Amino acid sequence: MEKVKIGIIGIGNMGSGHTTYLMNGEVPGAELTAVCDIDPKRLEWVKSKYGDKIKLFDDDDAFFANSGVDAVIIATPHYSHPPLAIQAFQKGMHVLVEKPAGVYTKQVREMNEVAKKSGKVFAIMFMWRTHPLYQKLKDLIDSGELGEIKRTNWIITNWYRSQSYYDSGSWRATWSGEGGGVLLNQCPHNLDLWQWICGMPKRVRAFCYFGKYHNIEVEDDVTAFVEYPNGATGVFVTTTGETPGTNRLEVAGDRGKIVIEDDKLTFWRLRESEREFNARYKGGFGEPECWKCEIPINGKPSWHPGITRNFVEAIQKGTPLIAPGEEGIKSLSISNAMLLSTWTDDWVELPIDEDLYYQMLSERIKNSTIKKG
Amino acid sequence: MEKVKIGIIGIGNMGSGHTTYLMNGEVPGAELTAVCDIDPKRLEWVKSKYGDKIKLFDDDDAFFANSGVDAVIIATPHYSHPPLAIQAFQKGMHVLVEKPAGVYTKQVREMNEVAKKSGKVFAIMFMWRTHPLYQKLKDLIDSGELGEIKRTNWIITNWYRSQSYYDSGSWRATWSGEGGGVLLNQCPHNLDLWQWICGMPKRVRAFCYFGKYHNIEVEDDVTAFVEYPNGATGVFVTTTGETPGTNRLEVAGDRGKIVIEDDKLTFWRLRESEREFNARYKGGFGEPECWKCEIPINGKPSWHPGITRNFVEAIQKGTPLIAPGEEGIKSLSISNAMLLSTWTDDWVELPIDEDLYYQMLSERIKNSTIKKG
Numbered sequence: 001m002e003k004v005k006i007g008i009i010g011i012g013n014m015g016s017g018h019t020t021y022l023m024n025g026e027v028p029g030a031e032l033t034a035v036c037d038i039d040p041k042r043l044e045w046v047k048s049k050y051g052d053k054i055k056l057f058d059d060d061d062a063f064f065a066n067s068g069v070d071a072v073i074i075a076t077p078h079y080s081h082p083p084l085a086i087q088a089f090q091k092g093m094h095v096l097v098e099k100p101a102g103v104y105t106k107q108v109r110e111m112n113e114v115a116k117k118s119g120k121v122f123a124i125m126f127m128w129r130t131h132p133l134y135q136k137l138k139d140l141i142d143s144g145e146l147g148e149i150k151r152t153n154w155i156i157t158n159w160y161r162s163q164s165y166y167d168s169g170s171w172r173a174t175w176s177g178e179g180g181g182v183l184l185n186q187c188p189h190n191l192d193l194w195q196w197i198c199g200m201p202k203r204v205r206a207f208c209y210f211g212k213y214h215n216i217e218v219e220d221d222v223t224a225f226v227e228y229p230n231g232a233t234g235v236f237v238t239t240t241g242e243t244p245g246t247n248r249l250e251v252a253g254d255r256g257k258i259v260i261e262d263d264k265l266t267f268w269r270l271r272e273s274e275r276e277f278n279a280r281y282k283g284g285f286g287e288p289e290c291w292k293c294e295i296p297i298n299g300k301p302s303w304h305p306g307i308t309r310n311f312v313e314a315i316q317k318g319t320p321l322i323a324p325g326e327e328g329i330k331s332l333s334i335s336n337a338m339l340l341s342t343w344t345d346d347w348v349e350l351p352i353d354e355d356l357y358y359q360m361l362s363e364r365i366k367n368s369t370i371k372k373g
Numbered sequence: 374m375e376k377v378k379i380g381i382i383g384i385g386n387m388g389s390g391h392t393t394y395l396m397n398g399e400v401p402g403a404e405l406t407a408v409c410d411i412d413p414k415r416l417e418w419v420k421s422k423y424g425d426k427i428k429l430f431d432d433d434d435a436f437f438a439n440s441g442v443d444a445v446i447i448a449t450p451h452y453s454h455p456p457l458a459i460q461a462f463q464k465g466m467h468v469l470v471e472k473p474a475g476v477y478t479k480q481v482r483e484m485n486e487v488a489k490k491s492g493k494v495f496a497i498m499f500m501w502r503t504h505p506l507y508q509k510l511k512d513l514i515d516s517g518e519l520g521e522i523k524r525t526n527w528i529i530t531n532w533y534r535s536q537s538y539y540d541s542g543s544w545r546a547t548w549s550g551e552g553g554g555v556l557l558n559q560c561p562h563n564l565d566l567w568q569w570i571c572g573m574p575k576r577v578r579a580f581c582y583f584g585k586y587h588n589i590e591v592e593d594d595v596t597a598f599v600e601y602p603n604g605a606t607g608v609f610v611t612t613t614g615e616t617p618g619t620n621r622l623e624v625a626g627d628r629g630k631i632v633i634e635d636d637k638l639t640f641w642r643l644r645e646s647e648r649e650f651n652a653r654y655k656g657g658f659g660e661p662e663c664w665k666c667e668i669p670i671n672g673k674p675s676w677h678p679g680i681t682r683n684f685v686e687a688i689q690k691g692t693p694l695i696a697p698g699e700e701g702i703k704s705l706s707i708s709n710a711m712l713l714s715t716w717t718d719d720w721v722e723l724p725i726d727e728d729l730y731y732q733m734l735s736e737r738i739k740n741s742t743i744k745k746g
């Protein structure tokens with residue numbers, strides 16, 4: 001089978017990582033044949049490392065017209081993901097987009113529609129889905145071991161960032177440059193895992209604080225409350241202003257409780273469903289018998305190379321995607337809903353009012369300290 | 374010094390416990406000389422155990438007129454705490470009231486005013502304040518070790534109750550009989566410790582669910598979000614519908630993070646204040662140096678006898694109270710605010726609108742399945 005010719009747009013932190021593992025042969029079915037970046041220094045870095053093996057482009061249009069690649073990895077700033085992906089699909093390329101899918105769902109929905117019509121493979125770089133810890137949690141829930149979910153709680157505050165981090169790029173943590181803060185930059189993986197494993201909430205009431213711990217425009221402290229369609233509730237807490245942070249995910253279900261913390265998964269397993277116990281029990285303070293089970297986690301995450309290998313296999317053999325690109329809208333909907341709930345100081349039902357979100361975001365972009373693009 | 378003559382009103386679960394340790398001599402400065410209960414079986418139990426040592430009353434008025442006690446422990450149903458305490462103060466008695474202080478703050482404020490005017494000792498049975506674990510947390514915060522608080526988070530869901538528990542008394546979990554659910558019956562200690570240690574919030578946005586896991590009128594599932602005067606935020610999650618529950622209190626501060634879980638207190642101590650680090654640091658992803666410290670917890674809680682001994686010593690020697698009765702209004706304000714926020718589906722500022730709360734509670738009492746006795 002012929003190798004898939006891959007191009008990368010955006011050779012920043014992420015793009016240079018993709019370049020490296022592709023050139024190291026970590027994705028056997030693919031070869032990196034072209035890259036594109038507006039910064040000559042980034043192209044220089046590619047040239048100095050890999051000589052003439054990779055075609056260099058400093059312009060998107062030229063890249064799309066002349067690179068001759070089968071597939072593209074988009075690793076540019078957030079706002080440009082959907083327009084670049086749309087252009088790529090229109091040129092008949094397969095697309096693997098970095099997270100987040102975009103900044104607002106209106107834009108991402110358009111991308112998803114073009115992707116669908118194109119019939120090309122569309123994936124998103126949610127490489128945390130390759131982590132055996134979260135795969136196991138998903139397995140225990142999908143297989144019914146935990147029973148119906150009652151409550152989810154993720155305290156994910158180990159995203160500490162100093163002011164100097166934010167000062168390192170004028171686009172950082174601005175409405176016009178990034179379009180969001182900790183929810184859009186640090187948390188897309190967590191929000192994706194949360195919905196991938198526990199499902200989408202039906203409404204959100206969130207409390208975001210903007211520039212609370214830093215001189216930035218966007219949110220750096222968030223507590224969100226959600227309700228799920230079955231009546232379960234959830235809490236998501238994140239911030240870049242605390243150190244040392246916490247990363248603790250608890251999911252309570254009808255058959256017990258699971259906690260992921262310190263890279264371990266513990267399942268407190270009820271021998272009998274709580275709902276059944278509740279219906280039959282006639283005593284005073286009883287509870288169902290509970291076993292504390294340490295669940296083995298085998299294997300290692302395959303991270304970015306794993307997602308790219310899966311993307312290439314999907315192109316070559318129709319292998320099902322670990323992270324279909326269309327699913328990027330889900331976590332983005334949740335983070336958009338959290339911001340919208342804060343801005344309107346009210347509940348937000350999902351799917352969100354995309355026009356209202358875009359309008360409120362646009363007001364913030366207009367007043368942003370730096371101008372987009 | 375003469376022994377303080379103590380009476381107990383209400384010889385249910387709590388009152389019989391107080392009877393037992395007092396008669397076992399666990400409060401050397403006091404003697405139990407009278408009890409009062411409307412249920413002849415409870416008086417019979419006292420008589421069969423202690424013969425004629427204790428005067429028996431089946432009527433409050435007779436108790437207040439003829440018991441001759443110096444101090445009274447009130448261990449009756451929630452609603453009657455304030456009116457009985459007021460009567461006791463008016464008779465010149467010292468009062469130790471069971472938790473909660475009452476059902477609604479309007480009623481409790483009146484009790485506090487009468488208490489203040491009386492000049493008598495007024496304490497409340499917050500015996501969790503005698504626990505070295507929570508005393509240590511308070512010490513680490515009050516002494517500045519943790520620095521200014523940024524966030525609090527208490528998941529306290531280990532209050533599982535079955536339907537049969539609620540069915541064991543027709544007054545249980547009704548608006549007219551108890552005036553609240555998990556917040557009023559199970560959580561007063563947690564709410565008191567939370568405010569005792571971390572301070573009072575300035576506003577509350579809460580999400581209570583009524584009869585979610587049980588056939589009851591009142592709340593059995595609660596998630597509450599709070600803001601503190603300094604801008605810190607907090608989350609409090611509780612329910613009687615999950616098993617096995619969690620009891621995990623996390624407090625993040627400028628100098629690190631403390632977690633109490635599994636009867637252990639762990640302090641992740643920053644060598645340098647985060648705010649100071651943030652101001653001086655010029656690098657990319659750095660964080661202040663952090664030490665994981667296991668903090669020793671010495672001694673045991675003295676529980677109910679400890680609170681009663683302290684109450685008696687306050688009467689005899691002016692010893693400062695561990696849990697002044699006037700402070701009962703604080704945790705009650707928080708739980709009232711949580712219910713009010715749910716009922717109005719909005720923020721509630723503290724101090725709450727007591728008249729509105731009383732009005733909304735009264736509507737629920739009016740429609741309650743049982744009538745208040």
